[in-house]
Amino acid sequence: MMTPKHTSDRVHGSTPHPAGRGLWTHRLVLPVGLVLLAGCGKARPGHTSAPPDLPSAQVRTQTVAAKPFASFDEVVGTVRARLRATIEARTSGRIIELAVVLGQRIKAGELIARLDAPEISARLEQAEASMQQAERESKRLASLFSQQAVARADQEAAESRYRVALGIVAEARAMMGFMEIRAPFDGVVTRKWVDAGDQAAPGRPLVDLEDPSRLQLETDVPEAIASSIKQGVSMTIRMGQSPANLSGTIAEIAPIADPISRTFRVKLDLPAGSGLMSGQFARLLVPVGESIALRVPASAVVQRGQMEILFAVENQRARLHLVKTGRRVNGEIEILSGLESGDSIVADNAAQLVDGQALQEK
Numbered sequence: 001m002m003t004p005k006h007t008s009d010r011v012h013g014s015t016p017h018p019a020g021r022g023l024w025t026h027r028l029v030l031p032v033g034l035v036l037l038a039g040c041g042k043a044r045p046g047h048t049s050a051p052p053d054l055p056s057a058q059v060r061t062q063t064v065a066a067k068p069f070a071s072f073d074e075v076v077g078t079v080r081a082r083l084r085a086t087i088e089a090r091t092s093g094r095i096i097e098l099a100v101v102l103g104q105r106i107k108a109g110e111l112i113a114r115l116d117a118p119e120i121s122a123r124l125e126q127a128e129a130s131m132q133q134a135e136r137e138s139k140r141l142a143s144l145f146s147q148q149a150v151a152r153a154d155q156e157a158a159e160s161r162y163r164v165a166l167g168i169v170a171e172a173r174a175m176m177g178f179m180e181i182r183a184p185f186d187g188v189v190t191r192k193w194v195d196a197g198d199q200a201a202p203g204r205p206l207v208d209l210e211d212p213s214r215l216q217l218e219t220d221v222p223e224a225i226a227s228s229i230k231q232g233v234s235m236t237i238r239m240g241q242s243p244a245n246l247s248g249t250i251a252e253i254a255p256i257a258d259p260i261s262r263t264f265r266v267k268l269d270l271p272a273g274s275g276l277m278s279g280q281f282a283r284l285l286v287p288v289g290e291s292i293a294l295r296v297p298a299s300a301v302v303q304r305g306q307m308e309i310l311f312a313v314e315n316q317r318a319r320l321h322l323v324k325t326g327r328r329v330n331g332e333i334e335i336l337s338g339l340e341s342g343d344s345i346v347a348d349n350a351a352q353l354v355d356g357q358a359l360q361e362k
Contacts, residue, residue, distance in 0.1 A: 056358035061313050062297065062347040064339050069293040070329070072285040074238070077219030079270070079280040081210035083185060089200035090178040093117035098196045100207060106183045112207060115179045115200055124172035131165035138162040187211045190278070210278055215270040217248055219284050220263035228286050229253060229266055236285040237268065239276065246274060248284075293326070294335040299348045301325060301333050311353050313344040320355040 093115030100112050138158040145155040191208035200206065217237055221229055229235075231253060237246040248268030257264050268284065270276060300310045301323065308325050311318040323338030339345070346353060 054354060054357055056360050057318070057349065057353055058360050058362050059318075059346045059350075059353075060348050060362050061344050061359075062300070064294055064296060064335070064341060064343045064345055066292045066341050067295050069291050069295065069327075069334060070287055071289045071291050072236075072327070073222075073225050073288050074283040075219050075221050075225075075286055077217045077237075077282050077284050079215055079276050079278055079282055080218050081187075081212060081278045082214040082216045082269070083187070083211040084190075084278075085184060085209050086205045087112060087181060087184075087207050087209055088203060088205055089113070089115060089181060090202055091115070091117060091120065091175060092199070092201045093120075093179060095194060095196050095198050095200050095206075098192075098194065098206075100189045100192075102189055102192055104189045106187065106189065106209075108183055108185050110183050111180060112183055113181045113194075113200070115181075117175075117179060120172070120175045120179070124169070124176055127165070127168040127172040131162070131169045134158070134162040134165040181206060183209060185209070185211060212278065213272060215274070215276055215278065216251065217268045217270060217282055217284060219266050219268075220258070220261060221266050221284070221286065223257050223262050223264065225286050225288055226257075226264045228288065229264070235268065237270070238283045238285060240281055245285075246270065294339055294341060295332040296335055296339075296345060297347050298328060298331050298333050300345055300350055302351045309350075310339075311346040311350050311355075312339070313346065313359060316359055318346060318353045318355060318357045318359055 094117075095113055096116045097114040098112075099110075099114070100106060106112070138155075138161070141150055141155045141158040144150040145152065187209040188211075189207050190210050193205040193207060194200065229250060231250055233250050234247050235250065237248045239246060248270050250266065251269045252265075252267040254265040266284070296310065302309050308323050309320055310323055312321050313319070321338050324336040326334030326336045328334075346359070
């Protein structure tokens with residue numbers, strides 16, 4: 001009978017001692033951990049190391065300092081035409097012709113719409129016939145009165161009837177004039193409310209007309225800062241996302257506040273040729289005081305995705321800084337965080353730089 005072989009000695013003899021295996025394991029893990037820790041210390045968001053062969057950049061630098069900064073409250077407003085009107089018919093009638101289209105420029109006196117109202121035409125014909133009869137009767141009695149064949153009262157009554165007939169004819173002719181609706185001023189058709197074939201009536205709008213050459217900014221200023229608004233004063237206006245600001249002159253200030261919103265309606269005349277259009281969004285910058293803030297040139301701040309960065313100068317090299325910006329005024333940007341007073345920064349060509357790149361002052 002065969003005796004089973006014991007394998008424990010063979011296995012233990014061919015396997016390294018557990019303590020030895022643990023020792024080698026720790027010797028391998030420790031350097032890898034050091035490498036990982038060192039790598040984490042160098043990796044900073046937004047930083048990229050400059051290639052060793054990257055040439056130095058010629059830049060203009062500037063020392064950051066806290067400066068007086070005018071504080072403004074931004075009040076939302078809307079650009080509107082100073083001269084605008086909703087054109088309506090002054091009498092009822094079917095629209096047989098609508099002579100304008102949306103966006104068309106028209107001159108004062110040009111035809112907008114023509115109505116058809118047979119009853120008004122019939123009234124005019126009747127009034128003219130009555131006038132002619134009254135005129136003949138007045139002339140006949142005037143001739144008889146000159147011959148002393150009729151009393152003065154009869155002649156004067158006939159003259160009165162003739163004058164009444166003239167008034168009725170004038171009224172009917174005026175009503176016929178209402179059949180043609182014409183532009184009250186030069187402007188652009190901004191909206192059509194009706195089409196040919198619709199029924200026109202007093203109070204029902206036909207078209208909206210605006211003069212785009214004279215624009216205003218209309219805004220509602222809160223009562224807390226309304227004291228900063230003065231008639232005839234020039235104020236700064238910011239148009240949407242445009243970096244360029246406009247200057248507007250206060251033209252109208254409501255003498256009373258709205259009892260619901262507690263605001264005052266203010267209108268500012270905008271400069272001609274500004275390229276703006278009615279209905280655009282704008283902000284009125286109302287000065288409310290002065291504060292101290294860090295400011296840098298707008299060219300120093302670079303937008304990369306959702307981050308705003310700039311480059312500080314450290315040991316003649318560019319060092320990337322994440323910053324939080326505030327208001328933009330006169331080509332400068334307020335820095336809320338990320339810099340300190342006395343830091344030296346790259347003032348231009350910042351978008352072309354790499355973190356760690358060598359710099360040379362222009």
